[in-house]
Amino acid sequence: MDIGELVKELNTVYAEEWIAVYYYKWAATVMSGVNSPPVADLLNKIAGDEEEHAKELADRIIELGGEPEKDFENLYKIARCRKIVFLKTRAT
């Protein structure tokens, strides 16, 4: 694998890590119920772990002479995960 392909692959995983951070944080924010505080704490901790993974990937991309993806709109374009589509989450 050449360096350009490696940087591209690392950017794909970098994008996936940020998407994971977003959804863990989102779930921690919107959850409710009597047992939700400890679950939200766990989700926020996992989000922190994923953010650290993104940081490590960014560091490696830079070491290889690349640039971590800077355009937020491109994260879903370069990630391999499917877009999450939510059904109605709250009664209105």
Ligand SMILES: [Fe+2]
């Ligand atoms: Fe991760």
